[in-house]
Amino acid sequence: MxxxxxxxxxxxxxxxxxxxxxxxxxxxxxxxxxxxxxxxxxxxxxALMTAGFDTPRGTLERQLVTRGFIRYQTEAPAMGLPIRRVGALTLAWSDEQRAIVEHEVAGARADGFSSVTLLDGADVLRRWPHFSPGIQCAMWAPEECIADPxxxxxxxxxxxxxxxxxxxxxxxxxxxxxxxxxxxxxxxxxxxxxxxxxxxxxxxxxxxxxxxxxxxxxxVRPRRGQYLVLDKAARSLHDVIALPTPTPTTRGILIAPTIFGNVIVGPTAEEVSDPDDRRTTPEGLAKLREAMHRMAPALEQFPVNTVFSGMRPATxxxxxxxxxxxxxxxxxxxxxxxxxxxxxxxxxxxxxxxxVPLFVDARRKTTTNAIVVPDLAETSQRPWQDNARIEADPRYGEIICHCERVTRGEIENAMASRIPPRTLKALKRRTRAMFGRCQGFYCGARIDAIFNSGRNSEHT
CATH class of the missing domain: 3.50.50.60 (FAD/NAD(P)-binding domain)
Structure with missing residues (x-):
């Protein structure tokens, strides 16, 4: 064909x-x-869904990020995708940083991002007292969101x-x-x-x-970013996207909640030659801990559930x-x-x-088929909390992953998807199974058995 x-x-x-x-x-x-x-x-x-105010002005990137942000807020809910508006703070502790942040606020507002405002340091610490003392001011962008990557x-x-x-x-x-x-x-x-x-x-x-x-x-010049994932208990203290004052070369290491209920610290920005080099390093993790200590030392009391590295396709x-x-x-x-x-x-x-239509003169379809994916957000109702669903199918009351409260029904549904996961890690991303404190130590063998059973039935 x-x-x-x-x-x-x-x-x-x-x-x-x-x-x-x-x-x-x-x-x-x-x-x-x-x-x-x-x-x-x-x-x-x-996994931040940004309005685009911090992208370079006058670029195609800003145009497309701004448009993508609008579309995601409009279209994601119908597909079952969660999105939480938590807002973002860009923090300044010194006179030099204050000047940069004030300039950023003025630029964002001049570019039409009217919700972006300047908060004084006392207001920041009143609302978020866990940050390091001495904050002079912060840029507040209330529309910034977190979503499910x-x-x-x-x-x-x-x-x-x-x-x-x-x-x-x-x-x-x-x-x-x-x-x-x-x-x-x-x-x-x-x-x-x-x-x-x-x-x-x-x-x-x-x-x-x-x-x-x-x-x-x-x-392509792969850029590795290392992260710490803090335990969910940290969310009770920190539920906002927090960024340091940007420099000419980087926007720095942020601290942000995740849609799954954790708090992440990261990323670093390291150019590597191998796009598969997703190692975490002592030097990288030390930078993350230093950033956490500098911005929000109260978070250091919470355990780190896991660490990981992502790779950005910079050029x-x-x-x-x-x-x-x-x-x-x-x-x-x-x-x-x-x-x-x-x-x-x-x-x-x-x-x-x-x-369309410059290359192909194709007609737009008059009808489309809708899809819905499971909502995995920590703040949404999960199957184990849904008594009616459990009464209709007891599999949703059988918890397999206790850290994340993932049920057998959810895992088997993922395996029966029109596009089933082909690896155990993909199943993890579809369900949150093995995301939690034990990182699969307790439930990994059972999930592996369900995965292999589903794979075998797929091929019979």
């Missing part, structure tokens, strides 16, 4: 593009090198597939041959896909995919690398860096506008 559009890369951006293109009468295929979608940059980030690409790809997109995991493109009417994409075992046009949203490996097609406009350019080569039937969507989670729906809309 020949496709109209092949999308390479099923991270949050690639899945969002697939979802938007599924609204048109097009034959679209989404190719992912790994066993599961969202398994590279999209699985390790701060794992369920979001799941919702996008599930929606795309429900509306006609073909999804092919474990398809790592190793060769791209130009045809008279498009491209032939081949993976290592010789399987191939032909398409009239290719969208390269390959994330950390986007430059390698570009090279297969003969392009070399940028180089040697500061801007998004969205390059339409429609005459050559190739569109590049790369260098999305840390704002991809917020900007994904804006990016998808922009890419779709480049293709």
């Amino acid at each position: 020949q496709f109209d559009i092949a999308i390479i890369g099923a991270g949050v951006v690639g899945t969002a593009i697939a979802r938007d293109l599924s609204r048109f009468d097009l034959r679209v295929i989404l190719l992912e090198a790994r066993a599961d979608f969202g398994d590279e940059s999209s699985k390790g980030n701060s 794992f369920s979001t690409p799941y919702a996008y790809v599930l929606d795309a597939v429900a509306n006609g997109v073909v999804y092919r995991p474990s398809f790592a493109v190793k060769r791209a041959d130009r045809l008279t009417n498009g491209w032939r994409l081949e993976e290592a075992k010789g399987q191939a896909v032909t398409s009239r046009l290719v969208v390269n949203s390959g994330g950390l490996r986007a430059d390698k995919v570009e090279g297969l097609a003969g392009y070399s406009d940028f180089v 040697d350019r500061s801007e998004y690398q969205i390059i339409p080569r429609l005459s050559e039937r190739w569109v590049t969507v790369a260098g999305i860096r840390s704002t991809g989670f917020s900007g994904a729906l804006g990016i998808a809309e922009h890419v779709a506008s480049l293709l």
